[in-house]
Amino acid sequence: MVARLTPDQKVACSIHEILILMDAAKGLEVPGETLEAEAKAFFDSAPPLQNSDGITQQLDQFIQRNSSPSTRRIVCVTSGGTTAPLEQRCVRYVDNFSSGHRGATSTEYFLKAGYAVIFLYRKRSFQPFCRSLPDDPLLECFKPTDESNIQVCEAYSEAVKRAVVDHHNAVAGGLLLKLPFNTIFEYLQMLQIIAMSMRCIGPRAMFYLAAAVSDYYVPWKEMVEHKIQSGSHLLDVKLIQVPKMLSMLRKDWAPLAFCISFKLETDSNILLNKAGAALEKYKMDAVVANELSSRKEQVVVVTSAEKVTVQRDKNRSDNVENPLIKLLSEKHAIYIEHSGRCV
Numbered sequence: 001m002v003a004r005l006t007p008d009q010k011v012a013c014s015i016h017e018i019l020i021l022m023d024a025a026k027g028l029e030v031p032g033e034t035l036e037a038e039a040k041a042f043f044d045s046a047p048p049l050q051n052s053d054g055i056t057q058q059l060d061q062f063i064q065r066n067s068s069p070s071t072r073r074i075v076c077v078t079s080g081g082t083t084a085p086l087e088q089r090c091v092r093y094v095d096n097f098s099s100g101h102r103g104a105t106s107t108e109y110f111l112k113a114g115y116a117v118i119f120l121y122r123k124r125s126f127q128p129f130c131r132s133l134p135d136d137p138l139l140e141c142f143k144p145t146d147e148s149n150i151q152v153c154e155a156y157s158e159a160v161k162r163a164v165v166d167h168h169n170a171v172a173g174g175l176l177l178k179l180p181f182n183t184i185f186e187y188l189q190m191l192q193i194i195a196m197s198m199r200c201i202g203p204r205a206m207f208y209l210a211a212a213v214s215d216y217y218v219p220w221k222e223m224v225e226h227k228i229q230s231g232s233h234l235l236d237v238k239l240i241q242v243p244k245m246l247s248m249l250r251k252d253w254a255p256l257a258f259c260i261s262f263k264l265e266t267d268s269n270i271l272l273n274k275a276g277a278a279l280e281k282y283k284m285d286a287v288v289a290n291e292l293s294s295r296k297e298q299v300v301v302v303t304s305a306e307k308v309t310v311q312r313d314k315n316r317s318d319n320v321e322n323p324l325i326k327l328l329s330e331k332h333a334i335y336i337e338h339s340g341r342c343v
Protein backbone atom coordinates (compact mmCIF):
# COMPACT_ATOMS: atom_id res chain seq x y z
CA MET A 1 0.00 0.00 0.00
CA VAL A 2 1.43 3.36 -0.98
CA ALA A 3 0.59 6.72 0.60
CA ARG A 4 1.47 9.76 -1.49
CA LEU A 5 2.47 12.74 0.58
CA THR A 6 4.11 16.01 -0.42
CA PRO A 7 7.70 16.10 0.92
CA ASP A 8 7.39 19.13 3.18
CA GLN A 9 4.01 18.17 4.57
CA LYS A 10 4.06 17.68 8.32
CA VAL A 11 3.16 14.03 8.52
CA ALA A 12 1.03 13.97 11.64
CA CYS A 13 -2.41 13.17 10.30
CA SER A 14 -5.20 11.39 12.12
CA ILE A 15 -5.72 7.66 11.94
CA HIS A 16 -8.84 8.34 9.88
CA GLU A 17 -6.95 10.14 7.12
CA ILE A 18 -4.56 7.26 6.88
CA LEU A 19 -7.38 4.76 6.97
CA ILE A 20 -8.98 6.43 3.97
CA LEU A 21 -5.73 5.93 2.06
CA MET A 22 -5.47 2.36 3.21
CA ASP A 23 -9.10 1.33 2.86
CA ALA A 24 -8.41 -1.00 -0.03
CA ALA A 25 -6.21 -3.19 2.12
CA LYS A 26 -8.86 -3.60 4.82
CA GLY A 27 -11.03 -6.58 5.51
CA LEU A 28 -8.46 -9.17 4.55
CA GLU A 29 -8.81 -12.00 7.03
CA VAL A 30 -5.58 -13.35 8.39
CA PRO A 31 -5.62 -16.98 9.54
CA GLY A 32 -4.22 -17.74 13.01
CA GLU A 33 -0.91 -19.15 11.86
CA THR A 34 -0.26 -16.25 9.52
CA LEU A 35 -1.08 -13.80 12.29
CA GLU A 36 1.45 -15.45 14.57
CA ALA A 37 4.06 -15.31 11.80
CA GLU A 38 3.24 -11.66 11.16
CA ALA A 39 3.44 -10.84 14.86
CA LYS A 40 6.79 -12.62 15.10
CA ALA A 41 8.08 -10.71 12.09
CA PHE A 42 6.89 -7.45 13.66
CA PHE A 43 8.67 -8.10 16.95
CA ASP A 44 11.82 -9.59 15.36
CA SER A 45 12.31 -6.56 13.16
CA ALA A 46 11.32 -3.88 15.72
CA PRO A 47 14.10 -1.77 17.22
CA PRO A 48 14.92 -3.28 20.65
CA LEU A 49 12.99 -1.69 23.50
CA GLN A 50 15.20 0.52 25.68
CA ASN A 51 15.46 -0.75 29.25
CA SER A 52 13.21 -3.78 28.77
CA ASP A 53 14.87 -5.54 31.74
CA GLY A 54 14.18 -2.52 33.95
CA ILE A 55 10.54 -2.41 32.83
CA THR A 56 10.09 -6.15 33.50
CA GLN A 57 11.60 -5.70 36.95
CA GLN A 58 9.32 -2.75 37.77
CA LEU A 59 6.31 -4.76 36.61
CA ASP A 60 7.24 -7.85 38.61
CA GLN A 61 7.65 -5.79 41.78
CA PHE A 62 4.40 -3.94 41.16
CA ILE A 63 2.40 -7.10 40.51
CA GLN A 64 3.92 -8.95 43.42
CA ARG A 65 3.18 -6.05 45.75
CA ASN A 66 -0.42 -5.93 44.57
CA SER A 67 -0.91 -9.68 44.69
CA SER A 68 -1.62 -9.51 48.39
CA PRO A 69 -4.34 -9.10 49.32
CA SER A 70 -5.12 -11.65 46.70
CA THR A 71 -8.43 -9.92 46.03
CA ARG A 72 -6.76 -6.81 44.54
CA ARG A 73 -7.48 -6.41 40.84
CA ILE A 74 -4.90 -4.96 38.48
CA VAL A 75 -5.79 -3.09 35.29
CA CYS A 76 -3.52 -2.09 32.44
CA VAL A 77 -4.87 1.18 31.03
CA THR A 78 -3.43 2.19 27.66
CA SER A 79 -3.70 5.84 26.74
CA GLY A 80 -2.82 8.29 23.95
CA GLY A 81 -1.93 7.61 20.33
CA THR A 82 0.98 5.61 18.98
CA THR A 83 3.26 7.05 16.28
CA ALA A 84 4.50 5.24 13.18
CA PRO A 85 7.89 6.73 12.30
CA LEU A 86 8.84 7.31 8.66
CA GLU A 87 12.58 7.59 9.29
CA GLN A 88 14.78 5.64 11.70
CA ARG A 89 16.32 8.89 12.94
CA CYS A 90 12.80 10.15 13.16
CA VAL A 91 11.83 13.65 12.06
CA ARG A 92 8.47 12.75 10.48
CA TYR A 93 5.87 10.31 11.70
CA VAL A 94 2.21 9.36 11.25
CA ASP A 95 0.27 10.04 14.43
CA ASN A 96 -3.01 8.77 15.86
CA PHE A 97 -5.59 11.06 17.33
CA SER A 98 -5.88 10.79 21.12
CA SER A 99 -5.28 13.38 23.83
CA GLY A 100 -5.01 10.72 26.53
CA HIS A 101 -7.95 12.22 28.43
CA ARG A 102 -9.95 8.96 28.40
CA GLY A 103 -7.05 6.87 29.74
CA ALA A 104 -5.90 9.39 32.35
CA THR A 105 -9.41 10.03 33.72
CA SER A 106 -10.27 6.32 33.72
CA THR A 107 -7.10 5.64 35.70
CA GLU A 108 -8.35 7.91 38.50
CA TYR A 109 -11.68 6.07 38.68
CA PHE A 110 -10.02 2.65 38.58
CA LEU A 111 -7.86 3.68 41.54
CA LYS A 112 -10.99 4.88 43.37
CA ALA A 113 -12.62 1.50 42.63
CA GLY A 114 -9.71 -0.24 44.40
CA TYR A 115 -7.67 -1.35 41.38
CA ALA A 116 -3.90 -1.10 41.05
CA VAL A 117 -3.20 0.53 37.68
CA ILE A 118 -0.45 0.06 35.10
CA PHE A 119 -0.75 3.22 33.03
CA LEU A 120 0.84 2.70 29.59
CA TYR A 121 0.74 6.17 28.09
CA ARG A 122 1.99 8.27 25.21
CA LYS A 123 4.69 10.70 26.34
CA ARG A 124 3.32 14.23 26.87
CA SER A 125 -0.33 13.09 26.76
CA PHE A 126 -2.87 13.81 29.56
CA GLN A 127 -1.89 12.53 32.99
CA PRO A 128 -4.03 11.23 35.86
CA PHE A 129 -4.99 13.83 38.52
CA CYS A 130 -4.20 16.79 36.24
CA ARG A 131 -7.70 17.42 34.88
CA SER A 132 -8.25 20.59 36.90
CA LEU A 133 -4.94 22.15 35.94
CA PRO A 134 -4.46 24.61 33.04
CA ASP A 135 -2.67 23.63 29.80
CA ASP A 136 0.74 24.79 30.96
CA PRO A 137 0.61 24.05 34.70
CA LEU A 138 4.20 24.97 35.50
CA LEU A 139 4.04 28.43 33.99
CA GLU A 140 0.40 29.18 34.79
CA CYS A 141 0.08 27.83 38.34
CA PHE A 142 3.22 29.37 39.80
CA LYS A 143 4.51 32.92 40.17
CA PRO A 144 7.79 34.38 41.42
CA THR A 145 7.76 36.11 44.80
CA ASP A 146 11.32 37.41 44.43
CA GLU A 147 14.52 36.48 42.54
CA SER A 148 14.90 33.09 44.23
CA ASN A 149 11.40 31.98 45.29
CA ILE A 150 8.17 30.95 43.62
CA GLN A 151 4.72 30.24 45.02
CA VAL A 152 1.48 28.68 43.81
CA CYS A 153 -1.04 31.22 42.47
CA GLU A 154 -4.06 31.51 44.76
CA ALA A 155 -6.49 30.53 41.98
CA TYR A 156 -4.79 27.16 41.49
CA SER A 157 -3.58 26.37 44.99
CA GLU A 158 -6.30 23.80 45.76
CA ALA A 159 -6.04 22.13 42.30
CA VAL A 160 -2.23 21.90 42.52
CA LYS A 161 -2.35 20.51 46.05
CA ARG A 162 -4.93 17.85 45.09
CA ALA A 163 -3.02 16.82 41.96
CA VAL A 164 0.34 16.55 43.73
CA VAL A 165 -1.03 14.77 46.82
CA ASP A 166 -3.26 12.29 44.94
CA HIS A 167 -0.55 11.49 42.40
CA HIS A 168 2.07 11.05 45.12
CA ASN A 169 -0.20 8.79 47.18
CA ALA A 170 -0.98 6.56 44.20
CA VAL A 171 2.63 6.22 42.99
CA ALA A 172 4.40 6.10 46.37
CA GLY A 173 1.64 3.83 47.69
CA GLY A 174 2.53 1.32 44.96
CA LEU A 175 -0.90 1.48 43.29
CA LEU A 176 0.05 3.33 40.11
CA LEU A 177 2.87 2.38 37.76
CA LYS A 178 3.41 4.72 34.82
CA LEU A 179 5.17 3.51 31.67
CA PRO A 180 5.61 5.89 28.69
CA PHE A 181 5.78 5.06 24.96
CA ASN A 182 6.07 7.00 21.72
CA THR A 183 6.05 4.59 18.80
CA ILE A 184 3.95 1.61 17.76
CA PHE A 185 7.10 -0.51 18.25
CA GLU A 186 7.49 0.59 21.86
CA TYR A 187 3.76 0.31 22.58
CA LEU A 188 3.33 -3.26 21.36
CA GLN A 189 6.55 -4.52 22.91
CA MET A 190 5.54 -3.00 26.25
CA LEU A 191 1.97 -4.31 26.03
CA GLN A 192 3.35 -7.80 25.46
CA ILE A 193 5.71 -7.56 28.45
CA ILE A 194 2.89 -6.24 30.66
CA ALA A 195 0.50 -8.99 29.55
CA MET A 196 3.07 -11.72 30.18
CA SER A 197 3.83 -10.27 33.63
CA MET A 198 0.12 -10.15 34.50
CA ARG A 199 -0.58 -13.75 33.52
CA CYS A 200 0.11 -14.93 37.07
CA ILE A 201 -2.96 -13.11 38.44
CA GLY A 202 -5.30 -14.79 35.93
CA PRO A 203 -8.83 -13.32 35.76
CA ARG A 204 -8.00 -10.55 38.24
CA ALA A 205 -6.16 -8.84 35.37
CA MET A 206 -8.00 -6.38 33.18
CA PHE A 207 -6.88 -4.73 29.94
CA TYR A 208 -8.57 -1.41 29.17
CA LEU A 209 -7.21 -0.54 25.75
CA ALA A 210 -8.10 3.12 25.23
CA ALA A 211 -4.93 3.99 23.30
CA ALA A 212 -5.43 4.80 19.62
CA VAL A 213 -3.11 2.31 17.97
CA SER A 214 -1.60 2.70 14.49
CA ASP A 215 -3.17 0.40 11.91
CA TYR A 216 -0.31 0.90 9.45
CA TYR A 217 3.43 1.28 9.84
CA VAL A 218 6.73 1.19 7.98
CA PRO A 219 8.73 -1.91 9.01
CA TRP A 220 11.96 -0.83 10.69
CA LYS A 221 14.20 -2.60 8.17
CA GLU A 222 12.45 -0.96 5.22
CA MET A 223 12.63 2.50 6.78
CA VAL A 224 15.21 5.01 5.56
CA GLU A 225 17.79 5.91 8.17
CA HIS A 226 18.05 9.65 7.60
CA LYS A 227 15.54 12.46 7.24
CA ILE A 228 13.66 12.16 3.94
CA GLN A 229 14.88 14.91 1.61
CA SER A 230 12.48 17.21 -0.18
CA GLY A 231 12.87 17.78 -3.92
CA SER A 232 10.53 15.53 -5.81
CA HIS A 233 6.87 16.34 -6.25
CA LEU A 234 5.57 13.20 -4.59
CA LEU A 235 6.76 11.17 -1.65
CA ASP A 236 6.09 7.42 -1.84
CA VAL A 237 5.86 5.80 1.56
CA LYS A 238 5.02 2.13 1.84
CA LEU A 239 2.97 1.39 4.94
CA ILE A 240 1.89 -2.12 5.85
CA GLN A 241 -0.80 -3.31 8.21
CA VAL A 242 0.16 -3.72 11.86
CA PRO A 243 -0.60 -7.33 12.90
CA LYS A 244 -3.83 -7.47 14.94
CA MET A 245 -2.29 -7.86 18.35
CA LEU A 246 -5.67 -7.89 20.12
CA SER A 247 -5.94 -11.50 18.94
CA MET A 248 -2.48 -12.27 20.31
CA LEU A 249 -3.34 -10.65 23.64
CA ARG A 250 -6.54 -12.67 23.96
CA LYS A 251 -5.15 -15.97 22.73
CA ASP A 252 -1.53 -16.12 23.82
CA TRP A 253 -0.39 -13.30 26.07
CA ALA A 254 -3.13 -13.09 28.70
CA PRO A 255 -5.81 -15.70 27.94
CA LEU A 256 -7.53 -15.42 31.35
CA ALA A 257 -7.64 -11.64 31.58
CA PHE A 258 -10.79 -9.51 31.25
CA CYS A 259 -10.19 -7.60 27.99
CA ILE A 260 -11.85 -4.37 26.91
CA SER A 261 -11.04 -2.67 23.64
CA PHE A 262 -12.37 0.57 22.18
CA LYS A 263 -13.91 1.25 18.81
CA LEU A 264 -13.73 4.80 17.49
CA GLU A 265 -15.69 5.99 14.47
CA THR A 266 -16.73 9.35 13.04
CA ASP A 267 -19.83 7.85 11.37
CA SER A 268 -22.27 6.87 14.12
CA ASN A 269 -24.25 4.77 11.61
CA ILE A 270 -21.52 2.14 11.44
CA LEU A 271 -20.21 2.40 15.01
CA LEU A 272 -22.20 -0.33 16.75
CA ASN A 273 -21.82 -2.85 13.95
CA LYS A 274 -18.07 -2.28 13.92
CA ALA A 275 -17.91 -2.65 17.70
CA GLY A 276 -19.92 -5.89 17.53
CA ALA A 277 -17.62 -7.22 14.82
CA ALA A 278 -14.52 -6.38 16.91
CA LEU A 279 -16.06 -8.07 19.96
CA GLU A 280 -16.53 -11.27 18.02
CA LYS A 281 -13.35 -11.18 15.96
CA TYR A 282 -10.95 -10.48 18.83
CA LYS A 283 -12.98 -12.35 21.50
CA MET A 284 -13.05 -9.30 23.75
CA ASP A 285 -15.16 -9.32 26.92
CA ALA A 286 -16.48 -5.86 26.04
CA VAL A 287 -15.94 -3.24 23.36
CA VAL A 288 -16.52 0.41 24.25
CA ALA A 289 -17.97 2.13 21.19
CA ASN A 290 -17.45 5.88 20.89
CA GLU A 291 -18.06 8.48 18.22
CA LEU A 292 -15.40 11.14 17.94
CA SER A 293 -17.42 14.30 18.64
CA SER A 294 -19.60 12.86 21.42
CA ARG A 295 -16.95 10.69 23.09
CA LYS A 296 -16.87 12.79 26.27
CA GLU A 297 -20.68 12.70 26.62
CA GLN A 298 -21.57 9.08 25.93
CA VAL A 299 -20.23 5.67 25.01
CA VAL A 300 -21.90 2.30 24.42
CA VAL A 301 -20.54 -0.79 26.14
CA VAL A 302 -21.05 -3.72 23.78
CA THR A 303 -20.91 -7.26 25.16
CA SER A 304 -22.18 -10.57 23.79
CA ALA A 305 -25.28 -10.19 25.98
CA GLU A 306 -26.22 -6.51 25.62
CA LYS A 307 -25.47 -2.96 24.53
CA VAL A 308 -25.46 -0.48 27.42
CA THR A 309 -25.40 3.28 26.79
CA VAL A 310 -23.33 5.11 29.40
CA GLN A 311 -23.78 8.86 29.71
CA ARG A 312 -22.08 11.68 31.56
CA ASP A 313 -24.23 13.05 34.36
CA LYS A 314 -24.41 16.73 33.33
CA ASN A 315 -26.03 17.82 36.59
CA ARG A 316 -23.06 16.63 38.61
CA SER A 317 -20.53 18.01 36.06
CA ASP A 318 -19.31 14.44 35.98
CA ASN A 319 -17.14 12.57 33.45
CA VAL A 320 -18.49 9.71 31.38
CA GLU A 321 -15.56 7.67 32.74
CA ASN A 322 -17.12 7.64 36.22
CA PRO A 323 -20.20 5.51 35.34
CA LEU A 324 -18.18 3.64 32.69
CA ILE A 325 -15.60 2.36 35.17
CA LYS A 326 -18.35 1.48 37.69
CA LEU A 327 -20.06 -0.67 35.07
CA LEU A 328 -16.86 -2.35 33.85
CA SER A 329 -15.65 -2.99 37.37
CA GLU A 330 -18.97 -4.75 38.16
CA LYS A 331 -18.69 -6.83 35.00
CA HIS A 332 -15.12 -7.72 35.91
CA ALA A 333 -16.19 -8.85 39.41
CA ILE A 334 -18.81 -11.17 37.88
CA TYR A 335 -16.19 -12.47 35.42
CA ILE A 336 -13.78 -13.30 38.29
CA GLU A 337 -16.52 -15.03 40.26
CA HIS A 338 -17.53 -17.05 37.22
CA SER A 339 -13.89 -17.98 36.44
CA GLY A 340 -13.52 -19.22 40.04
CA ARG A 341 -16.51 -21.51 39.60
CA CYS A 342 -15.10 -22.87 36.33
CA VAL A 343 -11.67 -23.80 37.74
Ligand code: 9Z3
Pocket (backbone or CB within 6 Å): 080, 097, 098, 099, 100, 101, 102, 103, 209, 210, 211, 212, 213, 261, 262, 263, 264, 265, 290, 292, 295
Ligand atom coordinates in the same frame (compact mmCIF):
# COMPACT_ATOMS: atom_id res chain seq x y z
C1 9Z3 B 1 -10.69 5.28 21.81
O1 9Z3 B 1 -11.65 5.06 21.12
C2 9Z3 B 1 -10.66 6.37 22.86
O2 9Z3 B 1 -11.88 6.43 23.55
C3 9Z3 B 1 -10.30 7.76 22.29
C4 9Z3 B 1 -10.20 8.72 23.48
C5 9Z3 B 1 -8.97 7.70 21.54
C6 9Z3 B 1 -11.39 8.26 21.34
P1 9Z3 B 1 -8.98 10.93 24.06
O3 9Z3 B 1 -7.68 10.21 24.30
O4 9Z3 B 1 -9.88 10.02 23.09
O5 9Z3 B 1 -9.75 11.12 25.36
O6 9Z3 B 1 -8.79 12.22 23.33
N1 9Z3 B 1 -9.56 4.54 21.67
C7 9Z3 B 1 -9.36 3.49 20.74
C8 9Z3 B 1 -9.22 3.98 19.34
C9 9Z3 B 1 -8.77 2.93 18.36
O7 9Z3 B 1 -7.80 3.14 17.73
N2 9Z3 B 1 -9.47 1.79 18.28
C10 9Z3 B 1 -9.20 0.83 17.22
C11 9Z3 B 1 -10.28 1.01 16.14
O8 9Z3 B 1 -11.22 1.81 16.34
C12 9Z3 B 1 -9.27 -0.57 17.79
S1 9Z3 B 1 -7.90 -0.90 18.80
O9 9Z3 B 1 -10.17 0.36 15.10
